[in-house]
Amino acid sequence: MDRLSNTVRPYAWGSTTAIPELLGIAPTGEPQAEMWMGAHPGAPSRATREAAEQSLSELIAADPAGELGPAAVEKFGPRLPFLLKILAAGAPLSLQVHPNLAQAKEGYAAEESAGVPIDAPHRNYKDANHKPELICALTPFDGLCGFRTPLEAADLLAGLDVDSLKPYVDLLHAHPEEAALREVLTAVLTADPDEMAATVAEAAAAAERLGGAYTPYASIAHHYPGDPGVIAAMLLNYVQLQPGEALFLGAGVPHAYLNGLGVEIMANSDNVLRCGLTPKHVDVPELLRIVRFEASDPGVLRPESSPSDEEVYDTPIDEFRLSRYVLAPDAEPRDLTAPTPQILLCTAGGVTVGDLTLTPGESAFVPAGDKTEISGTGGGAGTVFRATVVA
Incomplete structure (x- = not known):
């Protein structure tokens, strides 16, 4: 077995203190968002073997069957199929979805055929793999996961008493679930930017005044003033995880992490479609093609104990x-x-x-x-x- 040295990614939304506190080291004052453990080409871990550090991806490439086992190589190919992270959110992450495997393969092939550079800021598909993921809270952890029912979303928006939100409330009441969610999210994300910025400002002020269930959205608006993602976030379930609880996020499920420290694991992919709460590339048409417009319970997971005292987080992927x-x-x-x-x-x-x-x-x-x-x-x-x- 090999001790790992891991890269910490300094994304702007990262906490300045959570990862240093876990590691028992002094904070640098800079955000420290994710510590990656695995063989992802973006930041592979380094493994100490025979008193020397080597890239884990290079170790695996040199002997896939020996490092991964024949069964894993046969099923997933000669690569480590997962990426493990410590994630420390000090501010909301982007509102996003991930493609399924067929969509990822199609999108990757299309961008390759079009000659879009793999590191281009506007590229959506960095690989041909899907990205199901699981987040397990180490501290109290707040996030958004999956759509509310249209009636629940309508009630939340109506409670703000903002005139420019009333057409969305009417749409949520008037249509079947899928059509209502699709029409309202599309309308929010394609609205005139100046008009939407004014709506977000009014909604944020109302959320700040009302508090209670509206407090998370006031906080989101504080970090992303005028962003249509603030209104889109109100269509989603707000979830508070306690330490040891987890969320599984499958393809097409809109989500965003808001605050807290957790252990995250995912298929080894970097495919993300964003629609707000980010300075990164936003591709609204492609996101709307990928999103599953269905209300869902966020499904908080608690570990299942086994006779060996192993506590397993059950998920539907391999x-x-x-x-x-x-x-x-x-x-x-x-x-x-x-x-x-x-x-x-x-x-x-x-x-x-x-x-x-x-x-x-x-x-x-x-x-x-x-x-x-x-x-x-x-x-x-x-x-x-x-x-x-x-x-």
Whole structure:
């Protein structure tokens, strides 16, 4: 097994304190948004093996079957199919959706054929893969996930008592669910920018005055004044996760993370369609093509315990499997040996992984088939997240 050195991405929405506090280091004063663990070409981890650091992506490329196991290579190809992150949101992330696998392949091929450079700011599809993802809260964590019912959205908008929002309220009342959500989101995102900015300003002032259920939207508007995404956000379910709770986000589900620290895992992709709350590229027509216009319960996940004390977050895809061990001080070592690749991440206390000791924020890569046991460090308590695949 190999200790990992990981890159922290300094996106503007990142918290300045959450990741440093987890790692037990002094903040730099700059935002620290995501720490990536895996072999994504954008920021591959470096693995310490035989006293030397090597890129994890290069290690896997040199011996895919040995590092990933034959079953994983046969099912997913010669690459690590997931990316694990620590995500620290100090401000709202972009309002976004991810394509399904067929849409990703189609979009990637179209942009390749059109000669759009892979690093072009206006490129939507950076790869041909889908990006289902799971976020598990380490602290109280706020987000938006999936559409409210049209009637719930209508009530929320009507409560602001803003004249320019009343046509949207009428649409939400007048049409079947899919048509109502499609028409209102389309109208919000394609409205005259100056008129929408004025509407957002009125709505933000009303939300600030009313407080309560409107407080999150006042906060969003504070970060993104005049952005149509503020109104679009009111069409979505507002979710507050407690530590240990999680959300699974499938293709076509609109979502945004607002605040908090969490462990995130996803298929190894960077395909994102944005519609607001961001200075990055926004492609409204393509997003409207990808979004699933259906109301849904956000479906807060809680881990399911197994006889081995592994707490599993059940999801409907195979590219990743996330679980957690909360180790008591006197717990027996747990055998984690598996025929698939693993990344183990300590988030509290301390854990011993084979001959490595991990403290909060530290991680290790375990090649397929390597004998692996975990226990609390020196008999102490510890929490470790286990990321692997279903192969």
